[in-house]
Amino acid sequence: MFISNLGDVFHHVFGRYPLDYSTTGPDITIRLSDAGSLLKYERECRGSREERYLGRSFSAIHIYPVEPVNLPEPLTQYLEIAFPPVVLPPGAEQTVYVKFPVEIGVFLESEGKQSPLDVFSLMPAKFSLYGLPSSGVITRLYKSDLFPEIPKVDLFREGVMALTLKNCRTENAKVSRAVFDSSSMCLYYGSRVAMTATLEVFSEYLARTSFTDTAPPDCPNRAIDLYRTSSFALTSTKGYFMEAGTS
Amino acid sequence: MSITDIFSLALSNLTGAESEVTSEKDFFATISPRDVLFFVIGIVIAYVLGLIISHHLRMRMSHRLKKDQLDILTGFIRVILIIIAVGISLPGLLDLSVTIIIICIAGVIAIIALSSQKVISNMVAGIALLYESPFATGDYISTGGVEGTVVAVRLFSVRIRTGEGVYVHIPNDQIYSTAVSNVHANVARRFEYRVGIRYQDDTNQAIAIVRQLLEENPYVLENPAPAVYVSDISADSVVLSIRAWFPSNWQLTKDDISRTTAILPNVKDALEAAGIEMPYAQRVVWFANQPGHDESTASKKR
Numbered sequence: 001m002f003i004s005n006l007g008d009v010f011h012h013v014f015g016r017y018p019l020d021y022s023t024t025g026p027d028i029t030i031r032l033s034d035a036g037s038l039l040k041y042e043r044e045c046r047g048s049r050e051e052r053y054l055g056r057s058f059s060a061i062h063i064y065p066v067e068p069v070n071l072p073e074p075l076t077q078y079l080e081i082a083f084p085p086v087v088l089p090p091g092a093e094q095t096v097y098v099k100f101p102v103e104i105g106v107f108l109e110s111e112g113k114q115s116p117l118d119v120f121s122l123m124p125a126k127f128s129l130y131g132l133p134s135s136g137v138i139t140r141l142y143k144s145d146l147f148p149e150i151p152k153v154d155l156f157r158e159g160v161m162a163l164t165l166k167n168c169r170t171e172n173a174k175v176s177r178a179v180f181d182s183s184s185m186c187l188y189y190g191s192r193v194a195m196t197a198t199l200e201v202f203s204e205y206l207a208r209t210s211f212t213d214t215a216p217p218d219c220p221n222r223a224i225d226l227y228r229t230s231s232f233a234l235t236s237t238k239g240y241f242m243e244a245g246t247s
Numbered sequence: 248m249s250i251t252d253i254f255s256l257a258l259s260n261l262t263g264a265e266s267e268v269t270s271e272k273d274f275f276a277t278i279s280p281r282d283v284l285f286f287v288i289g290i291v292i293a294y295v296l297g298l299i300i301s302h303h304l305r306m307r308m309s310h311r312l313k314k315d316q317l318d319i320l321t322g323f324i325r326v327i328l329i330i331i332a333v334g335i336s337l338p339g340l341l342d343l344s345v346t347i348i349i350i351c352i353a354g355v356i357a358i359i360a361l362s363s364q365k366v367i368s369n370m371v372a373g374i375a376l377l378y379e380s381p382f383a384t385g386d387y388i389s390t391g392g393v394e395g396t397v398v399a400v401r402l403f404s405v406r407i408r409t410g411e412g413v414y415v416h417i418p419n420d421q422i423y424s425t426a427v428s429n430v431h432a433n434v435a436r437r438f439e440y441r442v443g444i445r446y447q448d449d450t451n452q453a454i455a456i457v458r459q460l461l462e463e464n465p466y467v468l469e470n471p472a473p474a475v476y477v478s479d480i481s482a483d484s485v486v487l488s489i490r491a492w493f494p495s496n497w498q499l500t501k502d503d504i505s506r507t508t509a510i511l512p513n514v515k516d517a518l519e520a521a522g523i524e525m526p527y528a529q530r531v532v533w534f535a536n537q538p539g540h541d542e543s544t545a546s547k548k549r
Contacts, residue, residue, distance in 0.1 A: 129434065136434055
């Protein structure tokens, strides 16, 4: 099956499928086939190929966007989005839109539980350091433009985050980056992959980022959180405190 | 009066008991099944309590402490609980006063301390290492000429697996008194590479190519930004220094071989693809009476 445009691909990729699922697009190929007493999972994306054999006892396969911090290998749980500087007056609250990279996770369902099988992405990755080498954190960096309205994106490459900037200071605040803890990310998908987040600036060196678990109107479907499917997952409800500034 | 009698008398006075020497037979006759049961129950309760406390500590502290730190902490708590249980139930069992028990324990500890100073020294160093945490299980360290991954941090020793797969057991006091380099202590670390190019090659082009290569490598951190600059004009080449930061927990940052595998071969290929070559060591020799030789033309040719 050849699917000519991404809109068609979407309807054949994200969601829950039986174990005879397969899809082929210009950039992504996923195929499940019989291999005797086992199932064979094959995936191709950006020239990389993954092949695994699966037991027959799985009941379904799930494909969803996941927290974009897993590739090329999971070295960090923090996503840093760098964008052109925004200067906010004291007490201001402003919602802007930024893009973030999309990673696609494949999960296997067994006895009602999903376990991760594979993660891939069409976007190149880049790591960075937020803070000092002695006290900072490694982040998955993504450079985005800043948009006043929801931008058009390639569904499998970039998602859109509605980011509300709040200046809680009595002085102007300059914001040009936000660091998010992926353990509390809330990803939704529909016509695009979406997240809603808030960045509160408390001082020159202290800010807090957090996610809102509400579905945007055009993205009603909640994705499975890869982080929460791990056997030992501690999720942060208070968000992430950026202690090395926002610019 | 014999020496035994004098000792027995002194012991009796110390315990406040009557000055009657109890025979061995009488001594065991004083132990009732109830006392034995009390002693055993005390030990069992301490053991079970230790297990319960260890379990709760692991559940609640596993995200704050490393596994080896938790192992030492829970082990220490369980030993302390057993000692307390013995201290409470033993006097009842042997019909001895607490004072005598404390004196006996102090005596045993003094004997052990004198006969095994090295062991005590290692234990104290182990506790100090636990408190200061210069490294933890899984960290890649270098100490006293040994370099490798820490496999276990115990009360008396640290076990390291070297890059060659050799298992090294180092006493704690030796590690505590030696400089330790921990690759994983900071979240990022910097590496430096030096590459020589020919004099006639375009230095700015070479720097741009290397910068582009670093930009495309996901593991070269964007911040702190990598630096590429001319660090030396040597006899044979123009030397470019490349400084780049990498995540410390990236497994390839552990040893030199992996470092060079990640960056240097790609730099060489990229430069050569652009016609920039790394020169061999060379010398231009001019003879003073060589026909056509002139100092000014010689320096120009260089």
